[in-house]
Amino acid sequence: MKLVQCPYCKKNLTYVEVCFINSKDNYLCPVCKENSSVVVNKNGRTLSAITLIISCAIVSICFLFLRRGIFWPTILITLIFAAFFILVPFFIELEK
Ligand SMILES: [Zn+2]
Numbered sequence: 001m002k003l004v005q006c007p008y009c010k011k012n013l014t015y016v017e018v019c020f021i022n023s024k025d026n027y028l029c030p031v032c033k034e035n036s037s038v039v040v041n042k043n044g045r046t047l048s049a050i051t052l053i054i055s056c057a058i059v060s061i062c063f064l065f066l067r068r069g070i071f072w073p074t075i076l077i078t079l080i081f082a083a084f085f086i087l088v089p090f091f092i093e094l095e096k
Pocket of ligand 1: 007008009011029033
């Protein structure tokens with residue numbers, strides 16, 4: 001998987017840099033000083049939808065059928081969301 005690059009000067013961003021721009025609307029390139037808008041691409045939106053659906057399914061199944069402890073479902077959902085947040089930087093794009 002490839003990380004995003006500046007649309008102006010083609011500077012490749014590091015994983016940590018992408019994590020930090022993740023929560024912002026704009027990215028100011030330190031090399032060319034140009035501003036670009038931060039967007040999540042189609043695959044990223046699909047991934048977030050899948051993450052939500054799986055989490056909802058796990059919660060529903062646990063409440064409907066298990067009625068036991070919430071320890072394992074909680075751990076499972078935490079892991080799913082952790083995986084999601086680790087993967088999200090690969091779905092970020094910068095637009096001019
Ligand atoms: Zn740049």
